[in-house]
Amino acid sequence: MASKKVQKIRDKRKARVRAKISGSTERPRLSVFRSSKHIYVQAVADNEGKTIAHSSTISDDVKSKITDVKKVEAAKEVGRSISRKLRDMGIQEVVFDRGSYLYHGRVKALADGAREEGLKF
Known part of the structure; x- marks a missing residue:
């Protein structure tokens, strides 16, 4: 677990x-x-x-594709998955919320995967 300072x-x-x-x-x-083993992403309409x-590394559609791959590659597949789901709903643009995580590693890979499938942000 992270120290109080971290x-x-x-939080800030x-x-x-x-x-x-x-x-x-x-x-x-x-x-x-992002947890130590998995990464989760959800599209939220704040006005409603x-x-x-939503999609994650434990979702059935993603889990079958990410056997024996690194966490960064799994995050990229999660990004592709959420992008496909949103595209099927007719949504082309989103606002990316990285939360408290730096835009690096798995978070960046997720964003890159979503962009590869045509999602704009």
Whole structure:
């Protein structure tokens, strides 16, 4: 678990990021959560307070494709998966919410995977 100092830094960073962005039904917020083993992403319409779509490394459609791959490659596949789901719903643009995580590694790979499938942000 992160130390109190690290957690305080993460909380400040998350608040700073969230103060600047907000999602809508037409352009939802793509929120990322990263654990030590998995990565989760959800498209949130903040004006309605609802999750429109979600994907993660434990989702059935992604899990079958990521056997024996590195976590960065798995994150890229999660990005592709959420992009396909949103494209099927007719959503082309989102607002990317990295949360308290730096735009590096798995978070960046997820964003790159979503962009590869045509999602704009």
